[in-house]
Amino acid sequence: MKLPIRLFFSVCLVSMFSMVLIFADNSISSASMNIEAYKEIKPPEGIFNIQVSFLNESGSKTPVSGIGDAFDMSFRDMTSLTKVFVVMVQSNYGDKVKFSFRFSPFVNQINRSKTLSASYMISADKQDPVTVSSSSYYYYDYRFMASFSPDITQSTNFELVTASSSEVSCSVDYSIKGERKLWDDGSYSEFSLSSGTISQLGTQSYVETNIYGSLIVDKTGIEPNVDYVSTVVISLEVL
């Protein structure tokens, strides 16, 4: 199921509970909480769809419908980096978007002061460009591709963070890079996009990109017959 951007922001992406709770042994105690809010973004022209899914062991997907969705990963070994969720982006919108990810350690549901360290990695497949033959700009052909900063399609740039006792975060900028085919020598050169550019070229083509979240858990000290829960919060902002 594809979520239009308005609905996407109206549920503020995927948020599955976040809380920090600290018990003190002496006469001082403290607790803190994140306040989360949003301002809806005017939907851009053209296509901008987001779908977040959990990745099952078989490779199939379980779509995340909103805040609070849980996913049982107890059958996973998770002793090596394993893809556990995917953010599918369909876009022909030219502006830059920032994806932000927040991850928590796995929290013991009986004694919340006990956690398992978890490392999360954000990566993306290298994308083939989408080629568009212009009907309105008859001189040129165009091709479009997703571009990341840092370039998480390169293994050397994968965003790897470790949540040991508290939340960690990382972010990646996403944009659609466009190139125009020169009519004289057939080579491509970069050009600037404006909102809805691909649609303006008289096509419904869009670029589809998958951003993957992988996970490895340090099971040292894990207690049997106790559930451990981690929280993933994904949000985006049009820059």
Add this chain to the structure above:
Amino acid sequence: MRKLPVCLVVLLVLLLASTASLFAKTTHETGLTKALELMGFIRQYHMVEILPIEENESKTLGYGMPFDIMGNDVSYQSNKTIGRQIATWTIASTYAPISIEITATPLMNLAQTVSIDYYLCFRYNYAKFNDNGISTGSNNGYIVVSSDSNIASTDITEMPLKLENESTDGSGQIYPIISKSQDVRFMLSDYSDSEKANWPGGYYTSTVTIRIIGS
């Protein structure tokens, strides 16, 4: 006759055990199982927790997070004890009187180019004990906090706020102070419509911290 001292000791142990009354409990949902955490005041202890409320699917106005900062339910009102309920909080302490300090950072967008101030209202409600350990009624009130540390208003609660029992000579303070699952409400500071229109769309976040200091 030799059994009498033994019986007295047993009775004494039972009597002591009966004073270890439970004053707080928390349930933890653990998938298919449930765990019950019990806390008694057999030793000195105190705690504070704040639990966010997730916005329900029907998107009822005035309840939960995340919320739309342009919504009427979070717009400024002169009465700062109302607003959108975003969390519940609990305090439980055997260190009465206790001092409470609450701080909040402004809402920031991800690019950290915009800072939005707001008010939080923490309701509290606990039973007060006198020197004889008898409840003399409840103590209700509100703690109003602003994320703008420079704001000067009589509506803002002066920190730290002291909560105590009903006591004439201090001995009543040995009894616990428990305010459980009370409202935490959110309201924006007084911004004009034009100021709000200039805020960029997207995700905003901030942090509120509660600190409890026992006597």
